[in-house]
């Protein structure tokens with residue numbers, strides 16, 4: 199029988215913050231949202247694409263010569279960040295930028311780069327190939343209460359593949375978590391949830407217009423789906439609020455968020471403060487990041503958010519702290535990435 203194929207950016211082994219226990223997280227490529235802060239920018243487009251990993255670039259020009267679409271320009275100044283010590287080029291000189299509008303993703307440039315400065319993100323794999331990786335750590339799942347998490351990008355944007363993967367995991371008695379934006383039609387999402395144990399679900403912004411402005415889509419469907427999800431008693435759902443400076447951390451939005459969660463009869467919410475290193479991945483692939491890079495989300499602002507949400511009778515937890523509590527054997531944690539790039 200023909201196997202379902204999906205497109206992935208990464209398989210992360212021993213993931214410790216994507217649900218209970220020690221997990222393998224499969225990052226699917228492609229998302230119908232385009233959140234301005236997304237820490238996985240390579241996960242947004244639905245096809246393999248080339249990125250310029252500028253720290254490895256020596257500016258030899260081979261790629262520009264071969265590019266059939268004239269998609270490479272040499273206009274951007276090399277960023278002068280303190281951690282660019284490893285950069286092989288001359289600090290302050292110009293570096294290549296790939297014009298994504300012009301790029302044909304033919305990957306001829308990748309072939310002529312001898313310095314691993316051009317990387318292809320996105321690999322097609324079958325369900326069996328992914329499951330072979332996932333099953334390798336079954337002992338760790340059994341010991342820690344962990345399992346398989348599908349994230350991305352957006353796993354529900356590849357519904358058939360996602361469903362087939364979750365089903366395959368359940369057949370092997372591996373528990374499953376779905377890290378989803380919730381932006382998918384209910385009849386499809388509902389079927390995916392039949393093979394899901396844990397749902398990680400964001401409330402990114404309660405204001406419809408601002409949700410459109412920051413993510414590209416309205417929150418109507420996302421909120422409707424959440425209400426349907428929590429009415430199912432076969433799922434454990436974790437509501438998370440990513441705290442993003444100047445995006446969704448206003449008092450007004452936090453009040454609206456608290457009120458909404460309370461109206462659903464939920465008792466717990468998890469805060470996910472903006473990742474200080476989210477901008478690193480943008481910087482490495484040469485895309486501008488609209489927030490401060492390398493700055494931790496201020497503790498006092500997180501406390502204010504916590505106080506506001508608590509005033510709605512909610513138990514407010516930090517996602518990372520919760521995850522640490524749920525890992526039984528921390529000594530076996532050892533972040534290992536199987537990066538699916540060239």
Ligand SMILES: C[S@@+](CC[C@H](N)C(=O)[O-])C[C@H]1O[C@@H](n2cnc3c(N)ncnc32)[C@H](O)[C@@H]1O
Nearest residue numbers: 235236237350351352377378379440472473476
């Ligand atoms: C990358 S998303 C993938 C799953 C799904 N598309 C979603 O949005 O929930 C996984 C989680 O990362 C969070 N996230 C994305 N960018 C972030 C950032 N810069 N700082 C903190 N959390 C971030 C999202 O809010 C979401 O909870």
Ligand code: SF4
Nearest residue numbers: 255256258259261311
């Ligand atoms: S990306 Fe590679 S081929 Fe292109 S200029 Fe840099 S080192 Fe040379």
Ligand code: SF4
Nearest residue numbers: 265301302304305307
């Ligand atoms: S992938 Fe092809 S079109 Fe795109 S920059 Fe490389 S050579 Fe040019």
Ligand code: SF4
Nearest residue numbers: 229231233236351379
């Ligand atoms: S929905 Fe998730 S994967 Fe998609 S852009 Fe937003 S944070 Fe990134």
